[in-house]
Amino acid sequence: MSGAVSSYGTRHLQALFGALGRLVRAPLATLLTLMVIGVALALPAGLALVVNNLRNATGDFSNAVDFSVHFKLGTPIERVQQLAKGARERAGVDSVTVKTADEALDEFKQASGFGDALAALEDNPLPHHLVVRPAKDASGPAEVESLRRYFAAFPEVDIVQLDLDWVRRLHALLDVLRRIMWVVVIVLGAGVLAVIGNTIRLEIQQRRPEIEVTKLVGGSNAFVRRPFLYTGIFYGLGGAMLATLIVLGGLTYLDQAVGDLSAQYGSRFHLTGLGRRGMGYLVGIGAGLGWLGALISTGRHLRAIEPRA
């Protein structure tokens, strides 16, 4: 049994190194194919980075949808704290901070520069209020609107202040970018499949005599297919590695300029790269597309080759 397993493993290794050897023996053709695949994979990967970096540049999205719940003047602070406690237990709420009227006045004094004038007031004209931050997974327009209605329903609440239009616009923008990214992923993924499939088809035609003889002596379709599948995987892997280099090169080239630009706005923003996980995804997707392209191509063309006497 172990001999059979060892033999099976050896056959796979032979097919693997045979496929690798064929690619190495035709360096120019291999490089050209890898470049096409690399560029095709680099475009969606680059677009995904653009989306990620835009999200980072606009800050944590949950900060963007913080909103304030202002209470009617005269509402006891105990009632405000009670409502805050109840709100914290709701799903979709990340945090609720109580700001008393006095704290609000102090902040206003510092922020507005009217400290002396405000000191002349006999009563504090500001109400108690809550600063509510929705959870990250509940910061969409619908969830935020639901939360707004929850607070507005209390009779002690005077006004719930938030700029939902801004949230909607940001969501819409990110949604458009995400959709563009997926369209590019699908179109260029199909392109990679086509490139690998066609390359494998040409190799099958080139090796037709060998395939015929192999089938003649009893080689199954699975046996004949094996080296072509490894070839497809190598193309996908190599293309993905090249795509990683292209993206990292582009990122390095742009990062300094983006850093300089953000510094003009008092920010220390820098572009973030693919990261280990991103690179892993890219290489995995590349290898998967290579395998699939080869599988489709061999499935279509190998059956048509039958030995001739």
Added chain:
Amino acid sequence: MITFDNVAKRYPNGREALAGVTFTIQPGEFVFLTGRSGAGKSSVLKLIALLERPSRGTVTVSGQNTGKLKPGRIPAFRRAIGVVFQDHKLLVDRPIYDNVALPLVVAGTPLKEVDRRVRAALDQVGLLGRERSSPLELSVGEQQRVGIARAVISKPQLLIADEPTGNLDPGLSVEVMRVFKRFQEVGVTVVIASHDPHLVEKFGQREIVLDAGRITSDTFHAGHAARMTAQAPQLSDLPDIHT
């Protein structure tokens, strides 16, 4: 071993290669298929090796009706038959060793066993020591012997050859035929398509003559019956290959 029952074969271009062919070949027989070019010899071999399927009738090989064999079973079926071609069908970009080893490799034979049997097969055909040579470095006769070594390495009970001496001079033809004869002597059924009457005469075996897709004669030459009774299959006589 092989039964053709009223077999007809018509190719897609409309040419009728066989028309109602019926014969039986017993295990261990040595049979020549003869006839002019286009008589249907190669079609008979193709039907035996399942390179073609009959248009009508039944072809049975080793108890299996080839017409009903499912596609997934064909590789295993072919692994049980050794086939030798006039044009050798060697892979010229690989050394002789790899060419001969191919049937064992596709069968998933352990590497040590492959090595042992390749050397034994090359020894049987007189080419031991030439393992690393390219087929292009060999003479036509040597290439044919490589083809024979590849055909017998998986210990087939049936060996078929299509004009195996077609490109050889008379001396080499006899040499190649002797190799086939040695396999038949240990119980392998051998079917050879040939248009060389001298070979048939010299080796004096059963001869099935085809003409325009029909059998015109099925003759047992002198000595055939005696040989058939005298010989019982003794595969151990070729210990290196047939053990």
